[in-house]
Amino acid sequence: MKAHQTQEQEVCPSIDPGDLSWPFWPAVPLYPYGRRRTLCHEVVKDKIWTFDQLQGILYVVAPIRMTVVKLEEGGLFVYAPVAPTPECVRLVKELEAMHGDVKYIILPTVSGIEHKVFVGPFARRFPLAQVFVAPSQWSFPLNLPLSWLGLPAKRTQILPSDSSLAPFADRFDYAMLGPIDLGLGPFEEVAFFDKLTRTLLVTDSVVSVPEEPPAIVQLDPYPLLFHAKDDAFDVVEDSEATRHKGWQRISLFAFYFRPSALEVVEMGQSFRDALKGPDRSRKAYFGWFPFKWKNEWKQSFDALRGGGRLFVAPILQTLILNRAPKQAIDWANKVASWDFDRIIPCHFDSPIFANQRQFRQAFAFLEKNPSVADGLFGNSTQFLPQSDFKLLKELEVILNKMGVTPPAKEKV
Missing domain, CATH: 3.60.15.10 (Ribonuclease Z/Hydroxyacylglutathione hydrolase-like)
Incomplete structure (x- = not known):
């Protein structure tokens, strides 16, 4: 489809x-x-x-x-x-x-x-x-x-x-x-x-989520190239593949904040890496890049996109x-x-x-016993992977304990 x-x-x-x-x-x-x-x-x-x-x-x-x-x-x-x-x-x-x-x-x-x-x-x-x-x-x-x-x-x-x-x-x-x-x-x-x-x-x-970066995002590809980097030392070239890679990682960030395929580099180490990085310009946050992606990040994006569902x-x-x-x-x-x-x-x-x-x-x-529409996407893509919800679930617990938000209600 x-x-x-x-x-x-x-x-x-x-x-x-x-x-x-x-x-x-x-x-x-x-x-x-x-x-x-x-x-x-x-x-x-x-x-x-x-x-x-x-x-x-x-x-x-x-x-x-x-x-x-x-x-x-x-x-x-x-x-x-x-x-x-x-x-x-x-x-x-x-x-x-x-x-x-x-x-x-x-x-x-x-x-x-x-x-x-x-x-x-x-x-x-x-x-x-x-x-x-x-x-x-x-x-x-x-x-x-x-x-x-x-x-x-x-x-x-x-x-x-x-x-x-x-x-x-x-x-x-x-x-x-x-x-x-x-x-x-x-x-x-x-x-x-x-x-x-x-x-x-x-x-x-x-x-x-589109598999390719939308047109408005491609007018200035720098954000795509920034997030296509694998670490602070990586230098990426502008290409269609690199733009796609950056967009897919941006999508994971946007929806999960910290998806399961992302490792956050310890603050002190990220600053030391920044001092040795190839690009220490203001545009590149002075070389600061506190992220490291696991090999399975692409599978995480594919699960998020679910074929465009x-x-x-x-x-x-x-x-x-x-x-x-x-x-x-x-x-x-x-x-x-x-x-x-x-x-x-x-x-x-x-x-x-x-x-x-x-x-x-x-x-x-939101349902206790959800039904899957026949032939639509199938059971494997109906729900997003719960492993990627870890940070959001932790945030929910904190907000509930602080009384900032009311607790969740039972599914219908």
Whole structure:
């Protein structure tokens, strides 16, 4: 089964650095900080477009994605805005020139600060748009009003709990997952179903990992080459194989933080190695590379990817959705009742060609007696290897003991 569609990789070598400027990066200081590329990809001709940017920590980079849908009556619907750099705004305005103004901007999450931080600045660049946000919004360490977070007070409203009351109800249905109590604040995500194109829009709930690095990640291959190194002394050349190796290791980092195939070099030894390393530039963290991969790292990636299947990210499995398994299953059943054949998440692969059954199976980890859909992926790839969850499980125990998060509930 074809699990993903390769994105176009057109690069403009003469782009003005000012077009990439994101001056508010200190609010959420993620790589690439104040200079961000945007890639626009047409998913459904004249109907749906995705806008990919990059974000990460310690060169563990992954796409962050906005989806734009053309409304039948004219105008544009924006799900989960990204940084409104001059390049990004210009690309959206090119769509406006052909299809009408941005009419609706959706913030579909409450705890995803990497999504929330862009909504206010994006809305200011498109002053005719109404802004709809998921209920139960909160901020930390102070729970501030949305207007204090930059969202336009006169144009911002809460998504109605009944999707039929939304002004775009003829085109979209939606379902709210949450709020799920996490102690500091709730988790919530709103999935949207575009009835016209049979497309499901989600934020973080499900993902699929491409075997090859996405186009946005390949624009600057340095993070891929950095993580393709086997140790601090390794010098790697830029090649297709090296980029793939770096991407696959980045994926393991992103989902598990410390997968079982990774050894962390003792701090003192890693500093001594840095002094002897071939690249001690600031870009290379002055030679610091405190990682060492075991030979079986590729098997760990293959198990994670599972042939391109849909799955729920390990951190959501371990620290979030298992706090409310029945609520999550009920939501998954609601979403699985929609007749979609394409999924666009905000991270990793997109578009994913998958159906309701595949979506529902991604939540089988919440069930006591999960069933495996015949002929889908098979028992060997239904669940992620528990050995890679070791750090997340340890973190869960610590947070529970400290009273930061409530304990997990029994499976349904």
